[in-house]
Amino acid sequence: MHLEQRSAFTWQRRHASRALVLLPIGLIITITVVDIQTPETVHLGPLLVVAPAITVAFGGAWLTGLIGALAVAAQVVIAVFHGGLTTPNHICQITGLAILSILAVIVCLVRDRRRAELAQVRSVSEAAQRALLRPLPRRLGSLHLSCMYLAAAKEACIGGDLYAVARTGDRTRVLIGDVRGKGLAAVGEAAALMGAFQEAAHQHDTLPALAGALDRSASRYSAQFLGSDDEAEEHFITALLLDIPDHGSVARLTCCGHPPPLLISQGKVTSVPSSPAPPLGLCGLAQDIRTSHTFSFDAGDTLLLHTDGLVEARDSSGTFYPLEERLGLWTKCHPDTLIEYVQRDLLAHTGGALPDDAAILAVRRTGMTHAGHLGGELVGSDGRPMADLNRHEHGMV
DSSP states (O other): OOHHHHHHHHHHHHHHHHHHTHHHHHHHHHHHHHHHHSOTTOOOGGGGGHHHHHHTTTOOHHHHHHHHHHHHHHHHHHHHHTTOTTSHHHHHHHHHHHHHHHHHHHHHHHHHHHHHHHHHHHHHHHHHHHHHSOOOOSEEEEEEEEEEEEOSSTTOSOOSEEEEEEEETTEEEEEEEEESSOSHHHHHHHHHHHHHHHHHTTTOSSHHHHHHHHHHHHHHHHHHHSOSSHHHHTOOEEEEEEEEESSSSEEEEEEEBOOOOEEEETTEEEEOOOOOBOOBTSTTTTTTTOOOEEEEOOTTOEEEEEOHHHHTOBOTTOOBOOHHHHHTTOTTSOHHHHHHHHHHHHHHHHTTOOSSOEEEEEEEEEEEEEOEEETTEEEOTTSSBHHHHHHHHTTOO
16 A cells, blocks of 8 residues: 555544544433433443443543543433432442543554554565565566556455566566465465576576576475475466567467467457466476467557456355456556556456456557666666666766
């Protein structure tokens, strides 16, 4: 959540709390006045416990304690008007109300402590998310990029879905993947794969060779950190690799058990055909059968890459999210707008609850070569750092 959104949410919450505090105060005044006006045989004082009880729902420990103290004071006032403070009935009522108010304050303290712990966990999770899935450059080479990550768990921001890009020469290579499993093990595998991709993308000329290197890296990670038992053998990573030159109207694709991308071209949405191979991390079983597929990718076309958490999301009736059908409604949208529409429509389809993490990456070929930020460093269209290019232009290298 962005800082502006957090500030607005905090202000709205405080404003709402200030308005709600009038409710327990109004109850205390009403119950006190009515009880004083009724005969001594009618006892409405015990109802004052409602005031601190409902304050727990929206107030902190200090506010709850203050409302509890006001309720006890109101009970004392009632006792003065109805027989005095020394009557056994009033002594019991005052004592019981004080004890219940103290318990309400303790509940607030425990709740606030857990909220603080959860906020700290979320902060660490968001930091890990930024470190793991670093923001992609909006423009890179001849491409415009837009991405989104939706975590299935509301308390978490990270998972096993991943995406990354790398510049090598006059081309851009794109990776999107999904680690089998959840939790810290999946996060570790995703981080290891993205690190391997950033290094291997510059060392292999073809996508099948790159996929083979990633497969070996995933297998080594499983053997080292997950052991050699059956659990390690069940871990794998579905992945999709793209190779998009800056010039021309074609791109190459290698699929490793991952859902195929969708191509938006000339107002139509089609699934890009490919020759699927087994996922990564299966101990090199698919090295000899991985191939790359060439397809048309012209200027103005948009590719939508996604993980299976998107297309396997169901509504209340069990219907899968119809991604290809919905994209047909937004074929003229900018990638940023397209991603926003997909996110809103997906959450509306599922009622706001996702069964699995979902990553979405929109790639549009603009026909123009741009510089962009990659990994915190400004790079040019040839993949070299802009600082090096500037030094070269000024005769410094």
